[in-house]
Amino acid sequence: MTHTSEPASGENRDAKGNHRKSMAEKREHGKDIAVRGKGMHRRKFLGGMAGAGIAAVVGAGTTFSLLSGAAKNKASAADSTLVIPDLLEGTTTDSTTTFTLEAKTGTAEVLSGVTSDTMGYNQSFLGPTMKWTNGDTVLLNITNSLGADTTVHFHGAHVPAKMDGGPQVAFSDGTTWSPTFTVKDPATTLWYHPHALGTTAKQAVHGLAGMIIVEDSTDATAALPSDYGVDDVPLIFQCLAVDSAGDIKYDLTGYLSSGLSYPLLLNGTNVDSTTLGFTATKTRTRFRALNASPSDIITIQRSDGGTLTQISTDQGYLTEATDVTTIRLVAGARAEFTMDLSADATLQAVVTTGWVRGGSGTYDVLAITASGTDTPDDLPSTLNTIDRYDTSDFTARTITLGQSGTTMLINGSAGTSMSSMAMISTTVGAKEVWTIKNSTQLEHSFHLHDVPYQLISINGETPTGVELGWYDTYEVVGGGSIEIAMEFTDFSDDTYMYMLHCHLLQHEDEGMMAALMVTDS
CATH class of the missing domain: 2.60.40.420 (Cupredoxins -  blue copper proteins)
Known part of the structure; x- marks a missing residue:
């Protein structure tokens, strides 16, 4: 079985929050890298041991052969308590x-x-x-x-x-x-x-x-769960690469070492073979999910296929609470959702490899015990007002994500120093629409500092459902593109700059970062 190391695959959602195939998935039909069997671990890759060969394309003209060991069954019941x-x-x-x-x-x-x-x-x-x-x-x-x-x-x-x-x-x-x-x-x-x-x-x-x-x-804030650690619960996901001696890897050389494991951590606890437990003392519980992984994509879902009620994207509340079956977070992204727990439930994390090498699979990460006896009020019918941009008079730019071997580029420049970065200049009050074009076949996660943006199109398709919220980090699949719109407000400076970059951290360090100077109008 052959996979590219940084798969050109991605998923969008329809108006109900369900996934629809992106252009990259259609192009890579049959190459789904997510192992979705319930209760399965991500694969552990052991260089130099017997197993199925996997080709990992890390840069133009560079191919490495990796070997995989068999996936292991994981614990099916909560073994320890979620650390808050x-x-x-x-x-x-x-x-x-x-x-x-x-x-x-x-x-x-x-x-x-x-x-x-x-x-x-x-x-x-x-x-x-x-x-x-x-x-x-x-x-x-x-x-x-x-x-x-x-x-x-x-x-x-x-x-x-x-x-x-x-x-x-x-x-x-x-x-x-x-x-x-x-x-x-x-x-x-x-x-x-x-x-x-x-x-x-x-x-x-x-x-x-x-x-x-x-x-x-706001009224929405007052109506939503907010007791930290009780009914307002942080979930920080990290997918790392670690050798048998415990050395955590962070660059290309490290990721190509032999004998690596790829643990998934939740709030700092390894959940490879452990399902954490959380007792919900309130019927309605709010979860704040952060993908703090350097490169991998996290998809959150219920083990029983039930719905999650998403209330927020990266940059604030949606217009209304939206039932979804999955929440897909590229590296650096966040989302908030609530669950009304009349019975026990288990949250799963589906890991999709986003960079050179690693495993993909499904984890039972959090077994939630429902013990609340209260009856929560209905969620507000309106959480937020989001006025969608009319971009007909916006200034248009194209931002091209590229590569030269293992060097990553934005608009043809490698941002490995302040002087070598591509520079974008704008002014306070400017309204702009950017086309973020991925000229590579690698996965990228586009992050803009300073102001939030709206998605105008995703691989040529009109956004729907939760895609109509505010973002600062979004997936750009291999060969794909997104259009985003933003307004620069409040802050100007003629010395200090914001950044725009890929939030696959290795790509950022390898040069996929540019500078944004916002000056007084």
């Missing part, structure tokens, strides 16, 4: 709430019984959840204790370019970076992670990631 990330308490003085973070090194068990060198914020692996409120002023004192330069990017946040955490504001070991800004985002789920040049993948896969919850005063 700590909620970071801020200190409010003179109308400013201050949060303190330290990026530090540590150790953790990524593979059961094996110690890995890791990184985390305020702890050994991952970081605490921050809660921000729309309209509040926040100050973050972030100390670097990593022994190397880092940044902290507030992924999805609409903040000044100087405070965005891009590579221009990298800070050295032993120093503290203190960005401050007013929260302008609506109620949504964001996250934070490193964003220095060439080291993003290394630092993020070792554990530098955490969730941000933004709250506001």
Whole structure:
């Protein structure tokens, strides 16, 4: 059986949220890489051992042969309890709430019984959840204790370019970076992670990631579950590559090592052979899902094929709660959904390989015990008002995602340094429609800093259902394209730039990143 290493496959959804075939799936008919058998593990790839050969195309003219071992059965019942990330308490003085973070090194068990060198914020692996409120002023004192330069990017946040955490504001070991800004985002789920040049993948896969919850005063927010860790539950998914000694891999050389495993982690716990448990004490429970993987795609579904009620995309509430059977998250993306639990249920994660090498398959990740006795009110009929853009007068641009061997490009330039990046210049108040064209046959995840965007078309098809929400990260399949529209508001700068890039972190580090300068109109 032969698969490309970065499959040109993707799925869209119809108005009911169900998947429809994309152009890449039609082109690659018969090459579905997701193993969807209930209770099966992802495959463990063992270079140099007997098994089925797999061709992995990692760049133009470069092919590697990989070998796979057999999939194993996994536990069918909850073996341990879901770990809820700590909620970071801020200190409010003179109308400013201050949060303190330290990026530090540590150790953790990524593979059961094996110690890995890791990184985390305020702890050994991952970081605490921050809660921000729309309209509040926040100050973050972030100390670097990593022994190397880092940044902290507030992924999805609409903040000044100087405070965005891009590579221009990298800070050295032993120093503290203190960005401050007013929260302008609506109620949504964001996250934070490193964003220095060439080291993003290394630092993020070792554990530098955490969730941000933004709250506001809308009626929808008041009506939805919001008791953190009780009926408002974070789900941080990570698909990693680890050798038998516990060394976490992050680049092409590492991923082509022999003897690798590809564990799936949920809130920092390996769920390869463990289904985590969660007791829902309220009938209606809200889940915030984040795909913090460096490259793989996560699809969330119920093991019984039932529906999830999606309420939010990357950048805030949908217009109305929408029943879907699956929620597909490319690397860096988020979604929120609720479940009304009158009976026990199990959430599954379907993993689809997005980069050079790894396994795909289906995991029973969370066994939910329904113990609530309350009767929740009906969900609001309207969650949000989203005025769809009329792009007839918008400024049009084409952004081309390309490659030269293993070097990744945007508009023909490799963004491995600030000076080598392609530059896009615009002004505050500008309204633009971009065609993001994937000229490679590789999977990409397009992320835009600064402002949210609307999907105008997906591989030539009109978006429907949840695709009509606001995004900052979206899938661009091999040979495909998306059209997105946005308006640049509030912030201008003639020195500091935002980034636009592929959120497959290895592609970002390999050059698929460009700069966005927003100046005063």
